[in-house]
Amino acid sequence: MGRxxxxxxxxxxxxLIDKPFGISSNDLLQKIKxxxxxxxxxxxxxxxxxATGVLPICLGEATKFSQxxxxxxxxxxxxxxxxxxxDTSDSEGHTISIRPVSxxxxxxxTTLNSxxxxxxxxxxxxxxxxHQGYPLYKYARKGxxxxxxxxxxxxxxxxLHYWDLTKIELEIHCSKGTYIRTxxxxxxxxxxxxAHVTALSRLRVAHYSTKDIxxxxxxxxxxxxxxxAPTTLAKLDSFLLPIDSAVADMPVVNLPLDLATRVxxxxxxxxxxxxxxxxxxxxxxxxxxxxxxxxxxxxNRITPYRLISKSHI
Numbered sequence: 397m398g399r400x401x402x403x404x405x406x407x408x409x410x411x412l413i414d415k416p417f418g419i420s421s422n423d424l425l426q427k428i429k430x431x432x433x434x435x436x437x438x439x440x441x442x443x444x445x446x447a448t449g450v451l452p453i454c455l456g457e458a459t460k461f462s463q464x465x466x467x468x469x470x471x472x473x474x475x476x477x478x479x480x481x482x483d484t485s486d487s488e489g490h491t492i493s494i495r496p497v498s499x500x501x502x503x504x505x506t507t508l509n510s511x512x513x514x515x516x517x518x519x520x521x522x523x524x525x526x527h528q529g530y531p532l533y534k535y536a537r538k539g540x541x542x543x544x545x546x547x548x549x550x551x552x553x554x555x556l557h558y559w560d561l562t563k564i565e566l567e568i569h570c571s572k573g574t575y576i577r578t579x580x581x582x583x584x585x586x587x588x589x590x591a592h593v594t595a596l597s598r599l600r601v602a603h604y605s606t607k608d609i610x611x612x613x614x615x616x617x618x619x620x621x622x623x624x625a626p627t628t629l630a631k632l633d634s635f636l637l638p639i640d641s642a643v644a645d646m647p648v649v650n651l652p653l654d655l656a657t658r659v660x661x662x663x664x665x666x667x668x669x670x671x672x673x674x675x676x677x678x679x680x681x682x683x684x685x686x687x688x689x690x691x692x693x694x695x696n697r698i699t700p701y702r703l704i705s706k707s708h709i
Contacts, residue, residue, distance in 0.1 A: 404429075409458055409639060411637070413609060414451075416448060420442075421451060439451055440466050441470070441572075446595070449609075450601050452604055464642055465602055466572065468601055469552065470572070475596075477591060478561065479591075480592060485593060489592070496589065497587075507583065507586050510586070512553075517582075521535065549571050638686070639704065646677045646689070647670075649671075651678060651698075659688075660700070667697075672692065676689065678690045689702045
């Protein structure tokens, strides 16, 4: 367990939450931070209030590595209503058009195929994307439209699970920064009938999947009787995944203790038989304890890139 101070605990790790319907990602983050009595916490990519599923929340030093989960591929299951377009591209918005649906499977499959692979997307005005420090949805609610940059996305896999003339169910594996609501809105327009999201669940973030998630209710039940008791906090902590699970896809370089010390001092060190370039997980000594990320710019030379504070090791 982490050390306690008057603000909270210096607790470090990643908790995989099954985000419930109807709550914002930030509200959920604050609840988790309070339950764990954590000094610091951050999520790894917001889900809409109507969305559910995998939401990794980083505590303490793990927040230093949350960007690598923000940048990771995601997998979603989405249900959409055909024939009705809304201003938010989901069921929380106002209907802006109702059109008849005339569709056969061949046309649907052909249209879906146009979303596979690399494409461009304009984020919705009702997204959490920031403009001058404020999320776009705050401008949208005031009737203000901000010009958004077109972004490149990649859909690695798109599976059709069900369709009829009123709804469609898809599973989508996509790159970072992909807005599923925008895919559904664009799909509806290409089909000529309009569409909007009615249900959305995130199935995977990087290698984290639904099989590893825990519900907010479970954590609240554990904490209900004695929220600050050491035994309660220890039980909560048992659900934490290690910090380096956020960067599990990076190759590992284990350094002798003397070289690890030099890296902590900000020095570049020379190693042998390592990856040619890029980011690497750094471990040290016989225990192979993770202590951060290094960067190889020149062959066999590692520069410190992002390190765990010594006081947390």
